[in-house]
Amino acid sequence: xxxxxxxxxxxxxxxxxxxxxxxxxxxxxxxxxxxxxxxxxxxxxxxxxxxxxxxxxxxxxxxxxxxxxxxxxxxxxxxxxxxxxxxxxxxxxxxxxxxxxxxxxxxxxxxxxxxxxxxxxxxxxxxxxxxxxxxxxxxxxxxxxxxxxxxxxxxxxxxxxxxxxxxxxxxxxxxxxxxxxxxxxxxxxxxxxxxxxxxxxxxxxxxxxxxxxxxxxxxxxxxxxxxxxxxxxxxxxxxxxxxxxxxxxx
Amino acid sequence: xxxxxxxxxxxxxxxxxxxxxxxxxxxxxxxxxxxxxxxxxxxxxxxxxxxxxxxxxxxxxxxxxxxxxxxxxxxxxxxxxxxxxxxxxxxxxxxxxxxxxxxxxxxxxxxxxxxxxxxxxxxxxxxxxxxxxxxxxxxxxxxxxxxxxxxxxxxxxxxxxxxxxxxxxxxxxxxxxxxxxxxxxxxxxxxxxxxxxxxxxxxxxxxxxxxxxxxxxxxxxxxxxxxxxxxxxxxxxxxxxxxxxxxxxx
DNA sequence: CCAAAAGTGTTTTAATTACACCCATGC
DNA sequence: GCATGGGTGTAATTAAAACACTTTTGG
Numbered sequence: 001x002x003x004x005x006x007x008x009x010x011x012x013x014x015x016x017x018x019x020x021x022x023x024x025x026x027x028x029x030x031x032x033x034x035x036x037x038x039x040x041x042x043x044x045x046x047x048x049x050x051x052x053x054x055x056x057x058x059x060x061x062x063x064x065x066x067x068x069x070x071x072x073x074x075x076x077x078x079x080x081x082x083x084x085x086x087x088x089x090x091x092x093x094x095x096x097x098x099x100x101x102x103x104x105x106x107x108x109x110x111x112x113x114x115x116x117x118x119x120x121x122x123x124x125x126x127x128x129x130x131x132x133x134x135x136x137x138x139x140x141x142x143x144x145x146x147x148x149x150x151x152x153x154x155x156x157x158x159x160x161x162x163x164x165x166x167x168x169x170x171x172x173x174x175x176x177x178x179x180x181x182x183x184x185x186x187x188x189x190x191x192x193x194x195x196x197x198x199x200x201x202x203x204x205x206x207x208x209x210x211x212x213x214x215x216x217x218x219x220x221x222x223x224x225x226x227x228x229x230x231x232x233x234x235x236x237x238x239x240x241x242x243x244x245x246x247x248x249x250x
Numbered sequence: 251x252x253x254x255x256x257x258x259x260x261x262x263x264x265x266x267x268x269x270x271x272x273x274x275x276x277x278x279x280x281x282x283x284x285x286x287x288x289x290x291x292x293x294x295x296x297x298x299x300x301x302x303x304x305x306x307x308x309x310x311x312x313x314x315x316x317x318x319x320x321x322x323x324x325x326x327x328x329x330x331x332x333x334x335x336x337x338x339x340x341x342x343x344x345x346x347x348x349x350x351x352x353x354x355x356x357x358x359x360x361x362x363x364x365x366x367x368x369x370x371x372x373x374x375x376x377x378x379x380x381x382x383x384x385x386x387x388x389x390x391x392x393x394x395x396x397x398x399x400x401x402x403x404x405x406x407x408x409x410x411x412x413x414x415x416x417x418x419x420x421x422x423x424x425x426x427x428x429x430x431x432x433x434x435x436x437x438x439x440x441x442x443x444x445x446x447x448x449x450x451x452x453x454x455x456x457x458x459x460x461x462x463x464x465x466x467x468x469x470x471x472x473x474x475x476x477x478x479x480x481x482x483x484x485x486x487x488x489x490x491x492x493x494x495x496x497x498x499x500x
Numbered sequence: 501c502c503a504a505a506a507g508t509g510t511t512t513t514a515a516t517t518a519c520a521c522c523c524a525t526g527c
Numbered sequence: 528g529c530a531t532g533g534g535t536g537t538a539a540t541t542a543a544a545a546c547a548c549t550t551t552t553g554g
Contacts (some may be wrong), residue, residue: 009300011261014346014357050259053355057346094344094359096264096307105303107264107357109344185505203544205507227505228551242499243542249492435532453517455534477532478524493515 012096013106016061017048017153019092019160020069020113023177023193027134028164030157031069032149034129039102040150044138046157047130048108061089061111068130071115074176087115088176092160100152108151112160114176135161165194170244172214175235181218183230184208197248207245213238262346263356266311267298267403269342269410270319270363273427273443277384278414280407281319282399284379289352290400294388296407297380298358311339311361318380321365324426337365338426342410350402358401362410364426385411415444420494422464425485431468433480434458447498457495463488 020031032044047068051060062073065087074086089111096107138149138157148154168174168191175182177190188204191197208214213236221229270281282294297318301310312323315337324336339361346357388399388407398404418424418441425432427440438454441447458464463486471479 009263010303012264012301012357013259014262014264051262051346051357053260054348056348057344057357091343093341094307096301096359098304098306107262107301107307107359109346109357183506200544200546201505202507202509202546207543209507223505223552225505226553227503228507230506246543433533450518451532452519452534452536457516459534473525473532475532476526477530478534480533496516 010105013101013104014051014057015048015106015108016051016057016064017046017095017108017110017156018061018064018068018113019046019110019157020065020071020087020115021135021160021164021177022115022117022132023190024117024132026189026193028161028194028196029132030135030138030161031130031132032138032146033068035150036129043148043150044131044146045150046110046153051109057091057109058089058111061091061109061113065089065111065113069115069118071113071118073113087113088173089113092156092163095152095156097152108156110156110160112163114164114173116177116179165247168194168245169247170241172235172238172241178235181220181222181232181234183222183225183232184215185225185230187215187233191245195247199248211238211241211243214241260355263351263354264301264307265298265356265358266301266307266314267296267345267358267360267406268311268314268318268363269296269360269407270315270321270337270365271385271410271414271427272365272367272382273440274367274382276439276443278411278444278446279382280385280388280411282381282383282388282396283318285400286379293398293400294381294396295400296360296403301359307341307359308339308361311341311359311363315339315361315363319365319368321363321368323363337363338423339363342406342413345402345406347402358406360406360410362413364414364423366427366429415497418444418495419497420491422485422488422491428485431470431472431482431484433472433475433482434465435475435480437465437483441495445497449498461488461491461493462486464491 018031022029031047033047035041035043035045047064049064051057055063065071065073071087073089092110092112094107094109098105100106133146135157137146138154149157164173174187174190174194178186184205185201187208188199188201192199215233216236218232218234220232222232223229268281272279281297283297285291285293285295297314299314301307305313315321315323321337323339342360342362344357344359348355350356383396385407387396388404399407414423424437424440424444428436434455435451437458438449438451442449465483466486468482468484470482472482473479
């Protein structure tokens, strides 16, 4: 590193972009916002914005998440997450291709947020400017309905989806897609939606209830899914699952 | 995002820092360089430097790696990696605390590089300015001998070590610590050094040779470890190991 | 009663562990 | 010969997959 000299390094803008995922109607969905100005005006993009002068990267991501969705960030340090509208958030990766933004040199630090299905679709903006859609809508050739995402956001989204898919295997992250209290069946449907596979309900039940620290029974039951009443659980303290959940091949 | 206005966002410097790991004398070692100027003058730090005007993040990391170690980056796309001094490199995470550099606002995109034990300790600098040392030397309280690393580099190093330890479980990344041709025993000693455990040589042998695509026999043998001649292997094309290597618990 | 989802038990199958044992070299 | 690491065989343990079956609700 050369001595301090402001002219010795090029200036960058630093942004955070958010891959916000949820499970709705048995599909893994991502949040997109419509761009109101150039470049890519009118196209769908991931929510995001500039990091402020005295703001940490994580703080910037949490602020953008709150502004765009009203979701608070679950602090793993905070004992119990009382907030109903809480989300998990973690850093994903950084994207800094010199040409990724035609205006100037921008490095974006992408973050991944996982949230339960929101009762209200969105706050703070009109329905035309923000939407949830299945991730396939923005990836693959499915972009016919929406057009491709702005900038390199399709790549960022793909990386975020891949991270979510692999991380629920060996961590308790799938519970971040569930409301504070949930049933084993609801948790199973999360895995099925994220992985796009069918899982055996019997074996799944045994596996998750038998993994120490994964699920904590609340004592309550619910019949909101129909059928026999199901026990309600909260997420336990365990963050690493051993043995992991096994993702069936193809 | 607000309309384009250069005064609307604060300027950042963007750097890359490298966690370069290798296995030497049965220990996981990291590369550190001595800082020649303030801040933290004289302290050990991770190698790194500013990202240039028209340079991708990955290109900046590869350039720094080459400058500091003479190592080239193995391109996974390139069919066979012929280069003797090749390393694996991947993005690790970004660090952007507003106070992490006392001079100015700097966001560092850390990268993780894994390299085989180098015949020559280092090129291009004197022995006092760059060194390999076991990672514990820089972490924990072991920093007595070297003093703590500059900036937040102890955290970055810890994150890189953790990434390496977990990633060799389910990927073929451990071969990046080996020379182009290596024996099963040498690969096992890599796992033992990185995890700090002892593995059963018989079961390890069966496991790695039985995992399709992990190892490709070259036909040659060597007795460089003493004892019965051992078959030589190259890394196979498989990047994901299924089933994974199991890291014994404590 | 019937449909639907929850939950338990059992059998089959595969993978991991632990360890006995043999092989091929250098000294 | 004998120490040293390389490599194979095998039995015991453990976990996963497949699936028959019972339970408890709503309509």
